Amino acid sequence: MNIQELYDRENLSYKEYVAYLKDKYGDVVDDYYREKSYNRLLNGEIKQPTKGKFSRTVDGLITHHIKEDEYLNLSNIEWIKAFQYPYEAQAKENLVYCNLIEHAWLHMLIAEETDNKFGLPGLWVFIVPTIEDSYISEYVPAGAWRRNVYESSYLTKEEAEHFIGYLEKRVPVNHNLPQLLDDKWIDDKYPNVGKISINNKSPREKILTELFDRKYAPQFKPPKTFKDFKEFKINEFRDDLLQELDDLVKNLDDWRDDYYKPDKQ
Structure with missing residues (x-):
């Protein structure tokens, strides 16, 4: 991708950048989870809710929850059950398409605007390690959808190193991360x-x-x-x-x- 496109928009707020991405990629076409099955999950009736047909990984795009500036880990089933997240956060109006690098940028903006209360764990535990694996360590992913995301977000090694350094300056990795994580994210997923x-x-x-x-x-x-x-x-x-x-x-x-x-x- 053209990384300068991000740096040229470094003064945009989180909401302004979300609006920019919606204009760039269009609106998300379906809810993240189906409302009926989501409510059944919250009531303890099922273990896994049905996902909507929103995916655009064929285009190399990820689907981001806009309300992750209010809630942590909105796609994680265990967190949804534990914190009873409202269905509103899963509605298509509160989703936006982005590539991997733009996803990192969104989480950086969330962390900045919420004083690191939100956004930081997703950025430094999941998104940045994927960028490091892909473009610095140069592990080219297997599987069609991962390859699509890899290619749509492609950075040279030098660009990736500079980008991660830029993120570190704006939202330092060691700020509140241990307090926010307490290893819970990896405990839930693995x-x-x-x-x-x-x-x-x-x-x-x-x-x-x-x-x-x-x-x-x-x-x-x-x-x-x-x-x-x-x-x-x-x-x-x-x-x-x-x-x-x-x-x-x-x-x-x-x-x-x-x-x-x-x-x-």
Whole structure:
């Protein structure tokens, strides 16, 4: 993307930038969740509400909840149930299309305008790590929709590094993040990895090491190495790796698993 397009609009407020994106991409065509099933979720009648047909990942676009300047983590089922978020926040009028880099910009503006009460966790725990994986570490994602998002948001390594530095100046990562997170986001999305001391700050290398030791070592016996395994996983995002690891450790008995864990080749 043309990153200068963002910098040229650095004086826009959150609401002004949302309006700019709606003008650029058009209105979102459907609600995020169907109202009837959403209400059934809030009442504890079902575990998963039905999503609307709003997606434009074919165009490389993400759907952002505009009211994330009032509520945290609006797409997360566990948070919706815990905090009983109103259906209004899921309505199509309160959604906007954006690419990955524009999504980061939206969360930066939210954090600034709410004194870091909202926006900051999504920015530094999910969005920025994806930008780092994609354009700095140059892990090209597998899967059609992820590839579409990758391409629509493409930055050179230098542009990505400058952009993240710009974000850090406007909403520093260490401001209130530990207080806001308390590891809750990763606990909700990946509830099992804490058993093996993986958390929201764990580097990609540590996640890969755990996956290698617990699953892939038999496939990568000498002369193959851990380096070959990393190449094998090069196109997978951090979220995908965490999900795979979370599934692996879902039912493990901590001490038994660690005792029998194979040595890395």
